Each structure stands twice: as structure tokens, then as C-alpha cells.
Amino acid sequence: MANIIGQVLGSIRGLFGGSPGVPPAPAPVAAEAQPEAAQLTGVAKYLAQLAAEEAAAQGPVVVEFDTGVGRYVAALAENPSPAQGTGVQRYLANLAVETAVSGETEADRAAAAAYRARAGGKTGVANYLGGLGLPEIPVVVKKTRVEQYLANLAASSAPAPAAAEAAPVPAEAPEAVAEPEAAVAAETPAASDWVDLAAGAKQCQASTLKGTQCRNTSGLERIQRTIEGKVYQFLACAHHIGESFKPYGGVLGG
Numbered sequence: 001m002a003n004i005i006g007q008v009l010g011s012i013r014g015l016f017g018g019s020p021g022v023p024p025a026p027a028p029v030a031a032e033a034q035p036e037a038a039q040l041t042g043v044a045k046y047l048a049q050l051a052a053e054e055a056a057a058q059g060p061v062v063v064e065f066d067t068g069v070g071r072y073v074a075a076l077a078e079n080p081s082p083a084q085g086t087g088v089q090r091y092l093a094n095l096a097v098e099t100a101v102s103g104e105t106e107a108d109r110a111a112a113a114a115y116r117a118r119a120g121g122k123t124g125v126a127n128y129l130g131g132l133g134l135p136e137i138p139v140v141v142k143k144t145r146v147e148q149y150l151a152n153l154a155a156s157s158a159p160a161p162a163a164a165e166a167a168p169v170p171a172e173a174p175e176a177v178a179e180p181e182a183a184v185a186a187e188t189p190a191a192s193d194w195v196d197l198a199a200g201a202k203q204c205q206a207s208t209l210k211g212t213q214c215r216n217t218s219g220l221e222r223i224q225r226t227i228e229g230k231v232y233q234f235l236a237c238a239h240h241i242g243e244s245f246k247p248y249g250g251v252l253g254g
Contacts, residue, residue, distance in 0.1 A: 072096070196233040197251055198222050205251045206240035213248040214240060227252075 072092055143151070197205065204214035216237035223236045223245055232252075236245050 193230045195230055197247075198233045198235045201235045201251075203235070204237040204240055205234045205248055206236050207246045207248040213250060216240075 201220075202217060204216045204220060206214045208214055214237060216239065219238045220235045221238075221241055223234050223241055225232050225234065225245065225247065227247075232247070234245070234247055234251070
């Protein structure tokens with residue numbers, strides 16, 4: 001039994017290279033790995049330096065811009081503008097980014113324009129409906145407020161049409177007016193047919209409903225009546241003057 005234990009301890013000492021309880025010496029492999037790591041680091045540095053020299057020999061990478069927007073962006077890169085660009089510059093920059101992302105070039109846009117020209121300016125939906133024999137639905141484009149204002153301004157500034165000349169109105173013939181002197185002469189009776197009963201009268205000469213003479217003495221006015229071809233002048237009050245005047249018989253001498 002003691003021999004077996006001694007053999008085991010001897011084997012352990014042989015493996016660890018020392019006596020029990022004493023840590024083994026460092027392996028020589030680790031010491032040899034350090035020069036190898038230093039050698040790899042130097043190779044990496046050499047390769048990096050070689051790549052930098054090749055890049056410097058080739059010069060800066062120049063990207064060919066085939067579109068107008070690309071040329072504008074290249075010029076803008078050579079001459080950078082202030083941080084706050086104009087609206088047009090920002091629009092072109094955004095358009096350049098969208099073009100770069102979508103991959104669409106001017107050749108693609110020209111081909112699309114030629115296709116639309118061959119299609120008569122119609123959209124794909126219109127061509128599809130035409131192939132089915134269906135009528136195209138008109139697209140109503142609503143004008144903006146600015147377009148409507150400009151249209152109204154153009155309509156108001158247009159010259160007004162010449163007004164139609166008014167037809168001449170024929171002058172009305174003057175009405176024939178009878179001469180007043182002739183009318184008065186015709187109505188004036190002869191001296192033998194004129195009887196003035198109002199001269200010297202003091203009261204109304206009209207007949208009342210009772211057949212008596214009116215006794216009103218105020219507001220008397222002359223009134224003329226023709227009786228049996230003779231013209232008589234009477235005095236009448238405001239109550240009896242008018243077409244209903246009837247002379248009292250005693251005034252006429254009846």
C-alpha cells in the first residue's frame with residue numbers, strides 16, 4: 001500500500017515538475033507567444049499603412065453626377081452655402097435625396113414622358129377604361145383661391161363691350177292747342193243775351209228745397225247759368241254753388 005502511494009506521488013511530481021505543495025513554474029509556451037503577438041501587430045500596422053498609401057495615390061473618389069440635380073449638389077458640395085439655404089436650395093437638396101433613394105434618373109423620367117405622350121396624355125386608369133369600352137370619368141380640378149382671384153381679376157380688367165346705340169325715338173308731334181281768345185269769343189254771348197242779376201243782390205239767389213230763396217248772405221260768389229239761350233249771372237253761397245244750383249223763381253221775375 002505504501003508503495004502504491006509513493007508511485008502516485010511520484011507521478012504527480014513528474015507532471016507538475018516539482019515537489020508537492022510547490023507551485024509549478026510557468027510554462028515556456030506563454031513566453032514564446034509574446035513575440036508571436038508582437039509580430040502579428042507589426043504586420044497589421046504594415047497592412048494599414050499600405051492601404052493608406054494606396055488610397056492617397058488614387059486620390060479622392062469622384063462620383064459622376066449624370067443629372068442636373070446631381071451637378072447642382074456637386075457644385076454645392078464644392079462651394080458650401082450658409083447653413084440656412086433658400087427655399088429653392090432646400091427643395092433641390094430634398095429632390096436630390098429622393099432621386100438618390102428611388103434610383104430614378106432623367107432617362108427614366110424622359111421615357112415616362114414619352115409613354116404618356118403616346119397614350120395621348122391619358123392616365124393608366126383612363127386607358128384601362130377605354131379598353132373596356134367604358135367612358136372616362138372627367139376629373140374636376142378645383143381652382144385654388146389664388147387662381148380664382150387671378151381669374152376674377154382678369155375678367156374684371158377685360159374691356160367692356162360697346163353699348164348698343166339706342167334707337168332714335170321719333171319726336172312726338174305737338175298737340176294742337178286751341179287759341180284761348182277764339183274760345184272766349186265763341187262763348188261770350190251777345191250784349192242782348194247777357195243778364196246780370198247779381199248786381200245789387202244782398203243774399204244767395206238759389207232756391208231751397210221748400211221753394212223759398214236762400215237767406216245766406218256770407219261767402220257769396222258769382223255763378224253763371226244759361227237759360228233759354230240767355231246767360232244769367234247769379235250770387236250763390238258756398239252751400240249752393242256748383243252744378244246743383246237752381247235759381248229762385250222770384251229772382252228771374254217769375
